[in-house]
Amino acid sequence: MSIINTSTEKTILYLDCFSGISGDMFLGAMIDLGLDQEEFLKQLRLLPLTDYEIKIQKSIKNGITGTDVTVNTHEHHPHRGLKEIYEIIDKSELAQNVKQKSKEAFYKLAEAEGKIHGKSPYEIHFHEVGAVDSIVDIVGACILMDMLKPCRVFASSINVGYGTVKCAHGTLPVPAPAALELLKGIPIYSGDEPGEFTTPTGALILNTFVEKFGTMPAGIPEKIGYGLGKAQRKSPNVLRTVLIKSSDISEDTHKAGLDHDKVAILEANVDDMNPELYDHVMERLFHKGALDVFFTPVIMKKSRPAVKITCLCPPDKKQYLIETLLRETTTLGVRELEAGRVKLFRAIEKVTTPFGDIRVKVAKIGNEVVRVTPEYEDMKMLANKNNISLLKAYDLVKHFWTK
8 A cells, every 4th residue: 555645735616606506517516627518427427317408519698608507307397305315325325424414414404494484304394405406416416525634625706696586485685595594604695797607506615615705816827617607697697726736834734635624413311210221222313313422421510420411423314313312312402512623634445455345544734644544343243254353363464454
């Protein structure tokens, strides 16, 4: 296994939203950067969706050449819910991190819609965004971001337009309520032209991927892409993406070359449950999608000994896991909060040894391999197969996963 030295240079993706952003504009702008179009389409075909056609072509909008992406479908905007969309994503053969990011995005959208309609995310039935073309836009955005893997993502202030827009709920103000909910905390403005410049899907992409908003960061622009919008306007209806190489390591150096995501932290204090049940609780939580579960002894009021159950999970899984804690334990309530997480990039690779194949987890900072760890279950199986101790198995194959 070769080790590539990491560089101090960072790759920043900058989204210039002077004409807003939509899902198809984002797909076009990313492909226009030079990402492999055939690989993108190959990944999209892993979704169990057939009732659509995607057309990708070069075109010109107000004198600017870019990429136009159009998703055509014969569906009449079915009202899919979060559970149905999760099932579509889970049934696909997409990479796990693409699945997870796609589900995280749809959960954010369901939360925004839920706040508007006074419902929980799992009661929401998407209208336009539940259709095949929107699913392709959102999952496609996650695929392209996974293909590019920028260290950081920045964006300009967002032109949202003004006026009204017609949709399944009737005529709504611009930006649409769901879009505005997703744009909370993001700098926006209305330009001189009326119209819906930023769609809910575009707002969702910003909310999901962009770390910082403002002017273009210092660095060397290496690639520039233009994604073309559909509406004809006086000004160019395009989204510009810029891939910037920056050697400035003074800003957030601890993040450079590291992966970032968000996790929900769920906690419950339990002081009146049979200890035999904790094993079952942990098993159920992992089955429902927990990333980690641990028990901590605590002292509660009246000096009463208890156990604090802590569960870490993706934000889109928290509702399932909260319900599991409430059903499977004696707690009357669950605390929840969301936290950012900085982690090493991780990938599972297969290593061939004279004793059999094993999977190893490769952890990296940028391109530098900092740790290689064999999968415990594979090592246990290898030990049993060769009738040797687990310690001996580790010693025998260590050379093969460290080279």
